[in-house]
Amino acid sequence: MNSAAELSVAVRALRNAGVIACPTEAVWGLSCDPDNDEALAKLMRLKERDPAKGVIVIAAHIDQLQPWLDGLPVALYAPLIASWPGPNTWLVPDNGRSHGLVRGAHERVALRVTDHPTMVALCREFGGPLVSTSANRAGQPPAMSEQEIRRYFDGQLDALVSGELGGNPRPSTIRDLVSGQVLRD
16 A cells, blocks of 8 residues: 555645546556646646547545536436446536536546545545546557656656556446446446
8 A cells, every 4th residue: 555645745746736647447547636727738738638538537435426426317326336436437427517628528527436445545635536547648558567657757747656556457447327338348
């Protein structure tokens, strides 16, 4: 588990519009505050990511995602509750809460409750959900180690949280909550 000091440095960076690198369930990721314009713009620049694609918002508990779930029909909660925490990302109809760079050009926002201990600790210490997107530039494979993070983003990140990947062989499954369609298996 990560030291309290390391988590404190990362959370301070997040609260100051920073972008951090951290291990996730399957690959190394980049995280920032999903409500901070400056942090989201920096994340998109670092990744050289098309802003129309959007990013995933992860949380330590479903309660942290409640602002994005407000107005969702009660019947649609069942699949979320049944699959969380874990490597299941759901595309949920945007209720107007999502930042444009989080949602991208979509009418849905990608949400997940993580079971990765480092990400759970970060979300808890931060006091809310975080953006989680693979740590790479557009067109490159996701970073699988701290060494690759340093090679991709040397000196450009505000913090790096050490730790192990979660052991999942591939990134989370992505499903549309309304249709049930699997977009990434």
